[in-house]
Amino acid sequence: MVQTGGLTRMGFGPSADSGQVPVPPDDRTMFVTFSKGYPVYEWEVREFFGRAYGDCIESLHMQEVQPNQQSLFARIVFHSVSSIEMILNGMSKVKFTINGKHVWARKFVPKRLKPPSPPAVPPVFNLPASLGF
Secondary structure (H helix, E strand, C coil): CCEECCEECCCCCCCHHHCCCCCCHHHHEEEEEECCCCCCCHHHHHHHHHHHHCCCEEEEEECCCCCCCCCCEEEEEECCHHHHHHHHCCCCEEEEEECCEEEEEEECCCCCCCCCCCCCCCCCCCCCHHHCC
């Protein structure tokens, strides 16, 4: 565990011994999209956010693609939720230009697994007893 600028670099934000509740990675993640035909590389994203916001990225996950294709999205996990708040500045999504290429960013919304459907139960009919059923 490394403390830098008041942030704990362990994967869950501030440590429990600091008196703060750990923040899960999904809550510290942004989803960024890139325009087809204008490839944005991981090093460009890291450099842009590093210059604009300092050492704020815990991990960066670019879309996995074939060697001759470009990533169209990435997930960025930040050390702190406050980085996302600072980047979005009250907006639901923001647009950046990284080396002349447009990049949209928004808070990551994880897809939750749907709970299993209850088993199908045949309908029950309440028929009057006078019908002899």
